[in-house]
Structure formats: C-alpha cells, structure tokens
Amino acid sequence: MQVSADQAKCCGCEEATEEQLLLQLDDVLKEYADLPGALIPVLQIAQAMFGYLPEPALKKIALALNKPYSEVAGVVGFYSFFTTVPRGKHLVRVCLGTACYVRGGKQVLAALKDALRIEVGETSSDRLFSLDVGRCFGACGLAPVIMIDDDVHQRVKPAQLAKILDQYRDNHAAGNGNGGSDE
Amino acid sequence: MPKLTINNIPVEVPEGTTILAASRQAGVKIPTLCYVEGLKAIGACRVCVVELEGARNLVASCSMPVAEGMKVLTNSRRVREARRAVVELLLSEHNGECQTCDRNEDCELQALAAELGIREISYSGERTRKRIDSSTPALMRDSGKCIKCRRCVSVCMETQNVGALFPQNRGFETVIGPAFNHDLNTVACVQCGQCAAVCPVGAITERDQIEEVWKALDKPDNHVIVQTAPAIRAALGECFGYAPGTLVTGKMVAALRRLGFRAVFDTNFAADLTILEEGTELLTRLKAALTGNGSHGAEDAKSLAAAGAAAHEDHAAPLPMFTSCSPGWIKFMEYYHPDMLANLSTCKSPQQMFGAIAKTYYAAKLNKKPEQIVVVSIMPCTAKKFECQRPEMDISGTRDVDIVLTTRELGKMIRAAGIDFQSLPDEEMDAPLGLSSGAADIFANTGGVMEAALRTAYEIVTGRELPAENLHVAPIEGLAGVKEASLKVEKVKPEWKFLEGATLNVAVAHGLSNAQRVIGAIRSGEKQYHFIEVMTCPGGCIGGGGQPRYTNNDVRQDRINAIYREDEGKKLRKSHDNPDVAKLYEEFLGRPLGEKSHELLHTKYTPRDRV
Numbered sequence: 004m005q006v007s008a009d010q011a012k013c014c015g016c017e018e019a020t021e022e023q024l025l026l027q028l029d030d031v032l033k034e035y036a037d038l039p040g041a042l043i044p045v046l047q048i049a050q051a052m053f054g055y056l057p058e059p060a061l062k063k064i065a066l067a068l069n070k071p072y073s074e075v076a077g078v079v080g081f082y083s084f085f086t087t088v089p090r091g092k093h094l095v096r097v098c099l100g101t102a103c104y105v106r107g108g109k110q111v112l113a114a115l116k117d118a119l120r121i122e123v124g125e126t127s128s129d130r131l132f133s134l135d136v137g138r139c140f141g142a143c144g145l146a147p148v149i150m151i152d153d154d155v156h157q158r159v160k161p162a163q164l165a166k167i168l169d170q171y172r173d174n175h176a177a178g179n180g181n182g183g184s185d186e
Numbered sequence: 187m188p189k190l191t192i193n194n195i196p197v198e199v200p201e202g203t204t205i206l207a208a209s210r211q212a213g214v215k216i217p218t219l220c221y222v223e224g225l226k227a228i229g230a231c232r233v234c235v236v237e238l239e240g241a242r243n244l245v246a247s248c249s250m251p252v253a254e255g256m257k258v259l260t261n262s263r264r265v266r267e268a269r270r271a272v273v274e275l276l277l278s279e280h281n282g283e284c285q286t287c288d289r290n291e292d293c294e295l296q297a298l299a300a301e302l303g304i305r306e307i308s309y310s311g312e313r314t315r316k317r318i319d320s321s322t323p324a325l326m327r328d329s330g331k332c333i334k335c336r337r338c339v340s341v342c343m344e345t346q347n348v349g350a351l352f353p354q355n356r357g358f359e360t361v362i363g364p365a366f367n368h369d370l371n372t373v374a375c376v377q378c379g380q381c382a383a384v385c386p387v388g389a390i391t392e393r394d395q396i397e398e399v400w401k402a403l404d405k406p407d408n409h410v411i412v413q414t415a416p417a418i419r420a421a422l423g424e425c426f427g428y429a430p431g432t433l434v435t436g437k438m439v440a441a442l443r444r445l446g447f448r449a450v451f452d453t454n455f456a457a458d459l460t461i462l463e464e465g466t467e468l469l470t471r472l473k474a475a476l477t478g479n480g481s482h483g484a485e486d487a488k489s490l491a492a493a494g495a496a497a498h499e500d501h502a503a504p505l506p507m508f509t510s511c512s513p514g515w516i517k518f519m520e521y522y523h524p525d526m527l528a529n530l531s532t533c534k535s536p537q538q539m540f541g542a543i544a545k546t547y548y549a550a551k552l553n554k555k556p557e558q559i560v561v562v563s564i565m566p567c568t569a570k571k572f573e574c575q576r577p578e579m580d581i582s583g584t585r586d587v588d589i590v591l592t593t594r595e596l597g598k599m600i601r602a603a604g605i606d607f608q609s610l611p612d613e614e615m616d617a618p619l620g621l622s623s624g625a626a627d628i629f630a631n632t633g634g635v636m637e638a639a640l641r642t643a644y645e646i647v648t649g650r651e652l653p654a655e656n657l658h659v660a661p662i663e664g665l666a667g668v669k670e671a672s673l674k675v676e677k678v679k680p681e682w683k684f685l686e687g688a689t690l691n692v693a694v695a696h697g698l699s700n701a702q703r704v705i706g707a708i709r710s711g712e713k714q715y716h717f718i719e720v721m722t723c724p725g726g727c728i729g730g731g732g733q734p735r736y737t738n739n740d741v742r743q744d745r746i747n748a749i750y751r752e753d754e755g756k757k758l759r760k761s762h763d764n765p766d767v768a769k770l771y772e773e774f775l776g777r778p779l780g781e782k783s784h785e786l787l788h789t790k791y792t793p794r795d796r797v
Contacts, residue, residue: 061365062797065797066796066797070349071343071348071349071350071352072349072364072365072373072374072796072797073349073350073351073352073354073363073364073365073373074343074349074352075365076352076354076364076365076366077352077353077354077365080354080355080356080366081353081355081356087366
C-alpha cells in the first residue's frame with residue numbers, strides 16, 4: 004500500500020521545516036550555552052529534532068557552545084548513535100557485538116541489505132527504513148538481535164525479516180507510528 | 187615533597203610533578219612521542235610507560251604524578267617490551283617511506299625506532315589510509331604518515347585557541363583533521379604551522395617550494411632577489427649543527443649569494459619602514475582620540491584611558507591599535523573578531539612592504555618591470571606563504587612577493603646545493619634594501635615590535651631617546667604569555683602638546699590563546715590599552731612554524747638572546763635612524779602615511795566566517 008505525503012505526517016500536525024527546527028534549536032542552545040559538558044546532550048536533542056544532524060545545525064552548535072567545529076564533528080563521528088545523513092522513518096540497527104556476530108548477526112545484516120536494497124548507513128528509496136549496525140545492545144542472551152526504532156527483535160532469522168519489516172510498513176500506513184514487537 | 191625512587195635512585199620532587207619530569211631531574215631518560223613540553227599531557231602514545239611497584243599495569247609517566255614511596259622502573263624487561271611493541275605497532279601502520287620523506291633524519295618516530303634498537307616489525311596488517319591535503323598555500327597534510335599522537339590537536343586548541351584539527355571517526359579509521367575530514371582550506375585555520383612545528387613525523391609539513399625557487403633562479407632573464415626575516419639569522423644555524431641561539435647572519439648572506447640570488451636583502455629594512463608607518467599611525471590614532479570630536483577629546487588630556495574608550499567608538503581609527511606583522515594573527519582576527527578589524531594597524535607586514543618596495547622603487551632603480559623581478563622570502567613562518575598569496579598583495583601589478591621558503595626549506599636548499607655552511611665567510615647584505623637598525627632585528631621576538639615602536643614614537647614625540655636602559659623595555663621582554671608596560675609621556679615637543687602628561691598603556695601577547703585573553707579583557711572592559719603587539723607563535727617569530735624543530739622554551743630563549751645581541755651589536759638601534767629608509771622617503775614615498783605610502787604599504791582586511 005502506498006503512503007501519501009499527507010499521511011506520513013505524524014498525528015495530523017504539520018512537520019516543521021528545517022528552518023523552523025533551526026530556530027527551535029536556538030532556544031535549546033540558549034539553555035545549554037553556559038553548561039559544562041553540554042555538547043553531547045545538545046547533539047542528542049538536535050538529532051531527535053531533525054532525525055539526523057544536518058551541517059547547519061552542527062555549525063550553530065559549535066558557535067553557541069564556543070567549541071571548534073572540528074571537535075563537534077569529531078564527537079559526532081566518534082559515536083555511532085549520531086548520524087549526519089537523513090534517516091528514514093524507521094531506523095533498523097543490527098547488532099554485530101560478539102554474541103550476535105557468532106549467532107548469525109552477519110547473515111541477518113546481509114538479508115536486510117537485500118530486503119531493503121541499501122548498504123549500511125543508507126536509507127531506502129521510499130524513505131521508510133535506514134540501516135545501521137551497532138556493537139552490542141546489551142541483549143546478548145537474545146542474540147542475534149536487531150532493533151527497529153526502540154523495539155528489540157530477538158533471535159532473528161533471515162527468513163523472518165520480511166514479516167518484521169512489513170509490520171512497520173503496515174503500522175505506518177495505518178497512521179500508527181509505534182512498531183510492534185515480534186511476539 | 188614526595189620522595190620516590192626511579193631505577194633505585196632516590197628522588198625528591200614537588201607534589202604534582204609527573205614521573206617523567208622527576209625522571210628527567212634524576213638524569214633518567216624516558217622516551218616520549220605524544221608529549222609536548224608546555225601542553226597538557228594526554229598519555230595517548232604509551233611510549234613513555236614505566237613500571238610502578240605494586241601497580242598491575244604499566245603507567246604513562248608523562249601524565250602520572252609522583253606519590254610518596256613510589257618505586258619506578260623505567261628500564262625493566264616488561265617496560266622495554268611494551269615500548270617496543272607500541273613503536274612496532276605504530277611502524278606497522280605508518281604509511282610512509284623514510285628515504286623520500288620530508289622528515290628523513292628529522293623524524294622522532296625514526297629516531298625512536300633507532301633508539302629502541304628495533305630491527306624488525308613483528309606485526310603486519312593494514313596501513314593507514316593515505317590522503318594528501320594540499321588545499322592550503324602553507325601546509326601539507328599526509329594522513330598516511332600520521333601516528334595520531336594529537337600534538338597538533340593540542341597546540342592548535344590550547345596554544346592557538348583555533349582548534350582546526352581534531353580526531354575524526356574512531357579506532358583504526360581515526361583521522362586527525364578538520365571537521366568531517368574536509369580540506370584545511372575550508373576551515374578556520376590561520377596557517378601558523380605550529381602543527382607542523384610539533385608534528386613528530388612527516389604528517390604535517392610546510393608546502394615545499396624549493397623547486398619553484400630553483401626554477402626562478404634557472405631563468406637568466408629573471409632578476410631573483412631574496413629577503414630574510416630577522417628570525418632566520420638566530421635559527422638557521424641549527425640546520426647545520428650549531429647550537430640554538432647561534433647568530434649566522436654573515437654565513438646566511440654568503441650562502442644565499444652562492445645559491446644564485448642577484449641581491450641579498452633584508453626584511454629588516456622593511457621592518458624599519460614598518461616602524462615609521464606604524465608609529466606614525468599610532469600617533470595619528472592617539473591624536474584623533476585625544477583631540478577629535480566628542481566629549482572625551484580634551485586638548486591637554488591627562489589620561490589616555492578616556493581617549494581609548496572614546497576612540498573605540500570611532501570607527502575610522504579606533505584604539506587600541508594592534509600590530510599587523512603576523513599573518514596568522516591577522517587571519518585569526520578575520521575569523522574570530524571580524525568586528526575589531528579596524529583596530530588592526532593598516533600597515534602591511536614587513537614581508538609585504540618589502541615586496542611592494544622591491545617591485546616599484548627598486549625595480550625603477552634597475553630600470554626593470556616588476557614582473558622581471560622575482561622576490562623570494564625566507565621566513566620563520568608558514569603563514570607567510572598564505573600572506574603573499576592574498577589577492578590584495580599585488581600593488582606592483584604582479585605578486586609583490588613571489589615565493590616564501592621557511593627556515594627549514596632554506597637549510598635543505600643550502601644542503602642540496604652542496605654548500606658547506608660552516609666554512610662560509612661572513613658577508614654583508616646588499617644595498618639599497620639591506621641596511622637595518624637593531625630595532626628591526628627585534629621584530630623576531632615577542633615584545634620586539636613594541637619596543638622598536640616605542641624607541642621611535644617616544645623620540646618623535648619628545649625629541650629625546652626612550653628612557654630605558656640600553657633601550658630595552660624590560661617589562662615586555664621574556665616568555666610570559668601576556669606582558670604589559672606603561673610609559674609616561676612628558677616634556678613633549680610643541681606639535682604633540684595633546685600628549686603632555688599622558689600615560690601610554692601597552693600590552694604584548696604571543697601565542698593566539700594569549701591574544702584571545704587580551705581581547706577578552708578589552709571586550710569586558712577590564713583592561714584598556716592603547717597599543718598591543720601580537721605575535722601568532724609562542725616566543726614570536728623565533729618560534730615560528732617554519733623554524734628548525736624542535737622548539738621548546740629553552741630554544742626560544744636562546745634565540746631571543748641571540749636577537750638582542752644582534753640588536754645591541756648594531757650602530758643603528760632605532761628605525762628612524764636608518765639612512766636608507768630616510769632616503770626611500772625622500773626619493774620615493776614622501777612621508778609616512780602619505781599618499782604613496784598609503785597606496786603601497788597599507789592594506790585592508792577581510793571578515794571571514796569561523797565555521
């Protein structure tokens with residue numbers, strides 16, 4: 004089922020444009036400007052606002068927190084949770100920590116790449132899914148694990164992936180942003 | 187004071203001393219790689235590890251403070267093996283060929299491998315990815331050679347308050363560079379080259395332009411002349427085995443002549459010229475502040491402080507006035523304080539004044555067109571390579587300065603030419619752009635430009651010599667980061683009546699973080715100055731990014747002492763006593779700040795975005 008642009012907006016409210024979000028970011032920065040150790044919290048807030056960390060936002064952050072731009076970029080590049088490319092509606096993260104790796108995480112990742120026709124770090128052409136890898140989500144007993152947004156899917160087999168992804172497609176089409184668990 | 191033993195030698199050092207510093211005191215050498223004197227130790231490279239009795243792991247001696255009763259071993263089997271493993275791992279990744287590297291025989295990693303007796307590398311694996319960044323006129327970066335010691339990050343952040351470089355990405359993928367691995371020319375880099383000065387390997391170097399100079403010298407129609415900055419004569423000797431602080435002025439001139447330059451001139455000449463222009467500019471700004479419009483302008487103002495405050499609002503020529511000789515500092519102001527560009531003296535740097543005069547006044551004397559003359563500069567500085575390419579530096583109709591070589595490059599060129607530097611005779615600079623006063627020599631070090639300006643400005647205003655012992659203004663000498671002096675002006679000549687009884691407050695800063703402190707104090711209103719000297723590099727030009735490595739405070743002080751000796755050895759000690767500069771005004775320029783001077787010797791600045 005195709006999703007129209009109007010339906011894609013959450014709960015009927017207008018999605019803010021990047022310009023509007025940048026103005027909102029100014030308010031956040033005012034609050035954090037003089038706090039020590041503000042960089043990482045501000046980056047987290049900004050990523051939640053924009054869905055990713057666009058260059059204009061990062062430059063604003065560098066100026067407001069009086070940090071070299073190189074340092075801001077360095078922190079963004081260091082932590083895999085931060086991204087500078089726009090992400091799809093849903094973020095699919097495959098754990099490749101030791102336990103998941105030995106129990107087939109790599110095969111799960113390969114199957115996801117096939118299913119979504121994207122590489123790690125990319126977003127599907129319908130802008131629904133982005134694919135990323137992580138190193139241990141702290142659920143080794145459930146390995147191999149993938150996370151879609153905030154949902155953990157345990158003991159995933161490549162063959163189940165199509166079904167799991169479809170839940171998010173269907174939920175999305177029904178206007179329900181929450182993904183279900185696989186149970 | 188804690189007592190400890192290092193290799194069973196009892197040592198007593200003050201609380202807070204690191205094991206590394208304590209060891210040096212005890213005469214025990216611990217090898218280091220990421221450590222830089224004067225910067226915060228980060229223990230990144232693990233080369234300086236030592237064994238501590240009772241501790242499970244080896245500790246990094248550069249960042250571990252001593253404690254009472256510590257028993258330190260710096261040469262146990264465990265320590266030797268760990269150090270060797272660290273250096274072998276670095277070598278296994280290091281993507282460089284010693285034989286063709288700019289740093290061959292001047293490389294700390296190479297020296298360390300030799301010192302530790304490494305004869306084979308036990309590890310094999312991927313090498314660091316090589317990406318050459320040649321985007322800037324001054325600096326070259328080779329990521330393949332980088333060992334990620336982060337010295338450049340510290341010096342750029344802490345010493346210079348710029349922060350152009352930072353580790354990007356993570357793990358093996360880590361690259362030390364500008365944001366998102368962009369090229370250096372896209373970020374707020376001031377081109378000072380302190381990164382290149384502290385880099386232990388060949389990962390950051392100046393852009394090598396030796397071949398360009400050879401090419402210029404090869405063309406028989408070219409009239410290739412050279413100017414040498416004051417700081418070169420106190421450091422070039424280090425390239426040929428002389429101790430830091432050995433003056434080699436005469437040999438340097440002889441070497442340059444043997445390289446084939448048609449005339450060997452002195453940037454010092456232009457430094458004297460700078461003092462006349464900049465000193466006059468300062469007096470003009472003071473006059474505008476004291477006698478100009480506004481309630482603060484009283485004819486016989488007793489306090490210059492009020493004038494400073496008033497002049498700050500006067501956009502034409504505000505106070506305080508900052509010196510403008512140091513191109514890294516200029517670019518720093520353009521990025522970080524674009525609202526204060528009017529506070530910079532409009533004087534071009536001596537290098538650029540020299541170029542402008544050489545391609546006009548001197549060219550006319552030879553009956554040559556500016557484009558027939560090639561001006562090569564020998565500078566202690568990498569930012570000068572950037573400065574000479576600034577679009578506005580072409581008042582002669584062509585590039586006023588064509589090629590800039592660092593002190594290090596000149597050393598290499600002399601060696602490549604097979605010139606036996608040590609056996610050269612002492613020779614003299616050529617006329618008419620070779621004569622200079624001692625005031626020009628001290629442009630090389632922190633406090634020097636200010637002292638030179640005061641020697642001249644005070645005498646212009648009062649008709650008497652600067653009342654300072656041996657013409658040295660003691661409070662602004664030395665390596666303190668920010669220095670201040672006050673000078674009471676009394677019994678002035680009639681035309682300077684408005685300065686009678688005034689106290690001139692000056693400040694001197696070197697290293698851009700210190701300059702930033704001064705600006706902060708001015709902005710907050712905490713401090714009011716009339717004239718401020720800023721040099722980009724610690725110690726001034728003698729500690730420039732293009733000087734022989736490795737420069738620490740001992741080396742800086744040795745070079746400074748040499749420069750003062752050069753100054754004191756001159757018959758002329760004041761810029762306004764230079765007869766050839768006087769002749770230049772008489773024959774060509776007219777008067778300081780006159781129309782011709784304004785056109786050739788003064789410049790404008792460009793606001794730039796910081797990110």
